[in-house]
Amino acid sequence: MALEPARVVRQLRELKELTGDENGAQRVAWTDTWNTARAWLDGLLEGLPLERVRDAAGNDWWTLRGDSERAVLIGGHIDSVVNGGWLDGSLNVVAGAEVLRRIAEEGTPPVTVRLVNWADEEGSRFGRSLLGSSAAAGSMRDQEELRRLTDGDGIALPNALAACGVDLDHALDAHAQLASAAAYLELHIEQGPVLETMGIPLGAVLGTYGVERWRIIWTGQAAHAGSTPMDRRRDALAGAAKLALEIRDIAARVGNGAVCTSGGVVCKPGIVTSVVETAEQLLDQRHLDAASLAEMLRQAKEASDRFAAEENIDVTWEKIWSIEPILFDETLIDFCDEACHEVAGVSHRLPSGPLHDAAEMARAGVPTVMMFVQSLRGLSHTKLEDTLDEHLELSVAALDRPADKAIARVAANP
Amino acid sequence: MALEPARVVRQLRELKELTGDENGAQRVAWTDTWNTARAWLDGLLEGLPLERVRDAAGNDWWTLRGDSERAVLIGGHIDSVVNGGWLDGSLNVVAGAEVLRRIAEEGTPPVTVRLVNWADEEGSRFGRSLLGSSAAAGSMRDQEELRRLTDGDGIALPNALAACGVDLDHALDAHAQLASAAAYLELHIEQGPVLETMGIPLGAVLGTYGVERWRIIWTGQAAHAGSTPMDRRRDALAGAAKLALEIRDIAARVGNGAVCTSGGVVCKPGIVTSVVETAEQLLDQRHLDAASLAEMLRQAKEASDRFAAEENIDVTWEKIWSIEPILFDETLIDFCDEACHEVAGVSHRLPSGPLHDAAEMARAGVPTVMMFVQSLRGLSHTKLEDTLDEHLELSVAALDRPADKAIARVAANP
Numbered sequence: 105m106a107l108e109p110a111r112v113v114r115q116l117r118e119l120k121e122l123t124g125d126e127n128g129a130q131r132v133a134w135t136d137t138w139n140t141a142r143a144w145l146d147g148l149l150e151g152l153p154l155e156r157v158r159d160a161a162g163n164d165w166w167t168l169r170g171d172s173e174r175a176v177l178i179g180g181h182i183d184s185v186v187n188g189g190w191l192d193g194s195l196n197v198v199a200g201a202e203v204l205r206r207i208a209e210e211g212t213p214p215v216t217v218r219l220v221n222w223a224d225e226e227g228s229r230f231g232r233s234l235l236g237s238s239a240a241a242g243s244m245r246d247q248e249e250l251r252r253l254t255d256g257d258g259i260a261l262p263n264a265l266a267a268c269g270v271d272l273d274h275a276l277d278a279h280a281q282l283a284s285a286a287a288y289l290e291l292h293i294e295q296g297p298v299l300e301t302m303g304i305p306l307g308a309v310l311g312t313y314g315v316e317r318w319r320i321i322w323t324g325q326a327a328h329a330g331s332t333p334m335d336r337r338r339d340a341l342a343g344a345a346k347l348a349l350e351i352r353d354i355a356a357r358v359g360n361g362a363v364c365t366s367g368g369v370v371c372k373p374g375i376v377t378s379v380v381e382t383a384e385q386l387l388d389q390r391h392l393d394a395a396s397l398a399e400m401l402r403q404a405k406e407a408s409d410r411f412a413a414e415e416n417i418d419v420t421w422e423k424i425w426s427i428e429p430i431l432f433d434e435t436l437i438d439f440c441d442e443a444c445h446e447v448a449g450v451s452h453r454l455p456s457g458p459l460h461d462a463a464e465m466a467r468a469g470v471p472t473v474m475m476f477v478q479s480l481r482g483l484s485h486t487k488l489e490d491t492l493d494e495h496l497e498l499s500v501a502a503l504d505r506p507a508d509k510a511i512a513r514v515a516a517n518p
Numbered sequence: 519m520a521l522e523p524a525r526v527v528r529q530l531r532e533l534k535e536l537t538g539d540e541n542g543a544q545r546v547a548w549t550d551t552w553n554t555a556r557a558w559l560d561g562l563l564e565g566l567p568l569e570r571v572r573d574a575a576g577n578d579w580w581t582l583r584g585d586s587e588r589a590v591l592i593g594g595h596i597d598s599v600v601n602g603g604w605l606d607g608s609l610n611v612v613a614g615a616e617v618l619r620r621i622a623e624e625g626t627p628p629v630t631v632r633l634v635n636w637a638d639e640e641g642s643r644f645g646r647s648l649l650g651s652s653a654a655a656g657s658m659r660d661q662e663e664l665r666r667l668t669d670g671d672g673i674a675l676p677n678a679l680a681a682c683g684v685d686l687d688h689a690l691d692a693h694a695q696l697a698s699a700a701a702y703l704e705l706h707i708e709q710g711p712v713l714e715t716m717g718i719p720l721g722a723v724l725g726t727y728g729v730e731r732w733r734i735i736w737t738g739q740a741a742h743a744g745s746t747p748m749d750r751r752r753d754a755l756a757g758a759a760k761l762a763l764e765i766r767d768i769a770a771r772v773g774n775g776a777v778c779t780s781g782g783v784v785c786k787p788g789i790v791t792s793v794v795e796t797a798e799q800l801l802d803q804r805h806l807d808a809a810s811l812a813e814m815l816r817q818a819k820e821a822s823d824r825f826a827a828e829e830n831i832d833v834t835w836e837k838i839w840s841i842e843p844i845l846f847d848e849t850l851i852d853f854c855d856e857a858c859h860e861v862a863g864v865s866h867r868l869p870s871g872p873l874h875d876a877a878e879m880a881r882a883g884v885p886t887v888m889m890f891v892q893s894l895r896g897l898s899h900t901k902l903e904d905t906l907d908e909h910l911e912l913s914v915a916a917l918d919r920p921a922d923k924a925i926a927r928v929a930a931n932p
Contacts, residue, residue: 296745313744317790329779329802330727330871331710332896334769341780342766345759352756355748365743366755367792368785376731376781376800376838377872386790388743424790457744482746 107206107504109497115198116496119144119182120190128487129190133162133183133224133235134264141182141194145221148201152208160277161239162223162270166201167216168208172518174286175216176510177470178203178503179461181225181236188226189489191293191496195477197221199291199500203507214515216284217507222461223270230254230261237461239275240282241468247272287436287510288465288472291503293491297482298454305495306502307452308440309474312463313363313390314397314429320347320408324417326373326381338416341380344369346411347404351387354403358396361455364389364404392429392455430463435513436473439506444475447502475503521620521918523911529612530910533558533596534604542901543598545608547638547649548678555596555608559635562615566622574691575653576637576684580615581630582622586932588700589630590924591884592617592917593875595639595650602640603903605707605910609891611635613705613914617921628929630698631921636875637684644668644675651875653689654696655882661686701850701924702879702886705917707905711896712868719909720916721866722854723888726877727777727804728811728843734761734822738831740787740795752830755794758783760825761818765801768817772810775869778803778818806843806869844877849927850887853920858889861916889917 123131123141131141142164146156155167167175180196200219207217223236230253238244250272253261262272294300299307324338344366351364367386374380387404391397405421412419437453444451456463456474466472477499480490491499537545537555545555556578560570569581581589594610614633621631637650644667652658664686667675676686708714713721738752758780765778781800788794801818805811819835826833851867858865870888880886891913894904905913 294745295742296747297741297750298745298747301750315744327711327896328709328871328898329781330729330777330804330873331708331712331898332777332871333710333712333775334766334777336711336715336896341762341783345762348755348759349763352748361747363744363746363748365790365793367743367790368788368794369755369783370788371782371784374782374784374800376779376802378781379779380782386788388790390744457742457746459744482741482750484742484745 107202107501109500112199112202112500113493113496115148116190116194119194124190127187129184129188130186131182131184132186132228133226134229134268138183139268142221145182145197145201148198149205152205154208159240159281160270161236161275162265162268163236163240163278164221165281166204166219168204168213170213170216172215172515173284174514174518175218175284176507176514177218177220177285177288178507179220179222179288179290181222181461183224183226185226185228185485187487189484189486191489191491192295192484193225195293195496196291199503202500203504206504213511215286215511217511225461229264234459234461234464237464240278241464242276242279243464243467244276282468282470285470286514288462288470289503289506289510290460290462290474291499292460292474292476293484294476294479295458295482295484296479299452299476299478300480300482302452304450304452305448305478305498306444307454307476308437308444309432309456309476310437310453311392311429311431312456312459313392314394314427316389316397316401316426317424318387319422319424320385320387321420321422322383322385322417324379324381324415327379329377329379332379337379339379340383340417341371342415343408343411343417343419344383344385347385347408350407351404354400358391358400360393360396362391362396362400363457364400390457394429397429430466432466432473433471436471436506436510439509440473440475443502443505446505447498473506475499521616521915523914526613526616526914527907527910529562530604530608533608538604541601543602543604544600545596545598546600546642547597547640548643548682552597553682556635559596559611559615562612563619566619568622573654573695574684575650575689576679576682577650577654577692578635579695580618580633582618582627584627584630586629586929587698588928588932589632589698590921590928591632591634591699591702592921593634593636593702593704595636595875597638597640599640599642599899601901603898603900605903605905606709606898607639609707609910610705613917616914617918620918627925629700629925631925639875643678648873648875648878651878654692655878656690656693657878657881658690696882696884699884700928702876702884703917703920703924704874704876704888705913706874706888706890707898708890708893709872709896709898710893713866713890713892714894714896716866718864718866719862719892719912720858721868721890722851722858723846723870723890724851724867725806725843725845726870726873727806728808728841730803730811730815730840731838732801733836733838734799734801735834735836736797736799736831738793738795738829741793743791743793746793751793753793754797754831755785756829757822757825757831757833758797758799761799761822764821765818768814772805772814774807774810776805776810776814777871778814804871808843811843844880846880846887847885850885850920850924853923854887854889857916857919860919861912887920889913
């Protein structure tokens with residue numbers, strides 16, 4: 105039986121009906137709807153000679169034993185954000201299931217091939233993304249913090265996991281699953297506008313951006329909007345406004361795909377009759393090159409000190425989170441790039457702005473790559489998320505090729 | 519008996535003890551603490567030949583009948599904001615009571631002299647300031663809106679007023695109190711840093727600023743902070759940031775005391791991983807000259823259109839509120855200015871940034887003036903609000919003089 109990319113699109117539509125509503129996809133991890141989606145995914149693989157395992161972190165594995173224990177992994181996540189899109193995560197695993205079916209139906213492969221459905225990539229309910237893949241990667245080091253997380257209804261994360269059969273204290277046991285991993289492939293919608301803007305259906309992903317994520321607190325002095333002369337003001341918003349504009353110049357100067365975002369400013373007292381006393385500003389900087397990322401952060405901090413002096417206000421920086429750039433495997437990138445050319449006649453190599461489970465695999469030392477398919481209008485995490493059917497079909501066909509090449513490569517380098 | 523300015527300071531301290539707590543003054547209108555303060559104020563005037571009236575809007579009037587019905591009014595408000603200062607409002611009425619006592623003890627004046635304690639100047643509980651004075655002025659035209667206002671506990675404004683004996687439907691009956699009003703005087707702390715910066719204790723107030731108060735809504739497109747190249751962004755915060763800086767240049771260009779404030783920006787989705795889709799920005803512009811104020815607004819709107827075009831975002835303006843500049847009476851300003859010179863050896867003429875009950879009197883056609891006494895660090899609406907005792911005493915002495923001159927002027931121009 106040959107690969108049937110059109111079947112993947114039909115199955116994704118079926119999943120959308122089954123687990124979505126008028127507000128979008130509702131496959132939030134650790135909920136009944138997510139369990140429904142996980143069982144539905146398992147149903148797609150019925151009748152194939154696969155071993156099924158749910159690991160200690162709630163990740164589902166379907167294993168096609170090959171001549172060698174060494175394994176090529178194809179992964180993704182079926183969980184979504186609240187009111188999410190129909191493709192984010194689910195495309196990866198449903199396409200992966202189709203590729204696994206094609207391989208299984210051709211007989212025993214030279215190496216083992218495994219499909220993995222990662223638990224809670226999105227972190228939509230508790231705010232901690234990449235939960236299942238970080239447990240498998242062994243990089244989950246925040247159990248104490250995880251124990252304190254609660255959802256909007258006050259339910260603690262460990263209790264929600266326990267209701268799905270996962271004991272947080274033993275989640276890292278999932279790391280055993282990677283013992284024989286030799287390659288990891290993940291297809292994903294781009295979630296950005298680059299491929300659409302270039303008119304290219306598919307691209308090979310170079311790695312995931314390093315991220316510096318900070319909260320910047322500007323402190324001036326509240327003062328009456330009517331009685332305080334302009335030259336007597338210490339306006340915290342002025343600092344935040346200058347930095348919101350400056351980070352764009354920083355991204356332009358550093359270049360090579362640099363992005364800087366100020367996602368918001370919270371002003372206090374925040375009333376129309378008062379100069380702003382404190383402005384808490386969010387900053388997110390990303391680059392695929394670690395030195396460039398460090399330079400972007402340095403320039404932003406330097407600029408903030410200059411603005412604070414100009415405005416006679418104070419500025420402090422609080423780190424929210426950061427991660428180093430994670431580069432994917434060069435050979436696997438070549439495989440993906442070739443596949444894009446072969447099925448679409450054109451390809452583009454691009455970094456991933458968002459993090460993905462693939463980043464956890466790469467950090468764990470598994471040679472890893474991702475392939476992106478064009479997102480319409482760059483939208484994701486919304487019911488408006490969409491991709492042309494013909495591009496979805498191309499992406500399934502394209503994923504199939506590096507899977508075969510990875511199998512051959514692993515078989516040739518035992 | 520002569521005027522005793524030091525007594526006023528003692529009385530203000532007594533009021534602070536009686537109606538404040540560790541967080542500041544708690545004389546919020548339409549509360550028990552406010553009623554305590556109103557009764558305490560009435561007690562200061564015991565034993566004097568005064569007629570007492572609580573009008574239909576809850577304003578308290580103490581009337582010293584003179585040879586003529588025509589009346590010189592001295593006014594203020596004993597209500598405070600939540601966690602307010604000890605002087606905002608209360609200085610006016612307590613000093614006014616001392617001046618009224620001095621006049622009453624000298625016998626029947628040539629014209630009637632009245633002290634008024636306005637109800638709910640601050641609007642701290644329901645967000646509608648100048649409530650009592652606008653009823654007396656006849657300018658209260660928002661009864662429908664007032665009926666819908668609720669406090670933080672969901673109590674409707676009409677019910678809170680009714681509990682204090684005020685029927686909102688008849689509040690405008692208070693206008694009858696102004697039938698014979700021929701002059702209005704109000705002492706107040708400056709609530710700004712101008713006099714302190716100049717080292718001057720007292721100043722004569724020229725009028726209250728005209729105010730343009732707007733909500734500016736910038737609309738771009740939410741987009742992933744990692745996957746959206748800088749040149750593909752439509753960042754609503756960029757528009758708000760540019761305008762927050764531009765309004766300072768507008769104030770500088772227009773000059774003559776112009777002030778422009780952006781009191782806050784509310785960003786949505788407001789998360790670190792997304793470009794800002796909507797930014798709701800508060801703008802407050804003030805000037806004592808109507809044409810200058812209009813020019814400031816024009817320049818801000820023009821700049822916002824330019825920024826929207828530069829950023830490929832949309833901008834709309836929603837009016838929150840506006841008021842024309844209100845100029846005080848020139849002769850009464852001269853009286854105040856002379857009094858400042860006489861008691862402090864120096865004076866300064868300045869506009870009032872904040873609105874005051876005096877603005878309602880001036881709009882109602884009553885010749886009006888205010889006198890400001892220096893505020894330490896320009897702070898108000900906080901427990902940190904303060905003024906030197908010696909300056910408070912000077913202010914009582916200074917208020918006494920234009921009261922006498924106003925009486926003489928009204929007597930001479932029947």
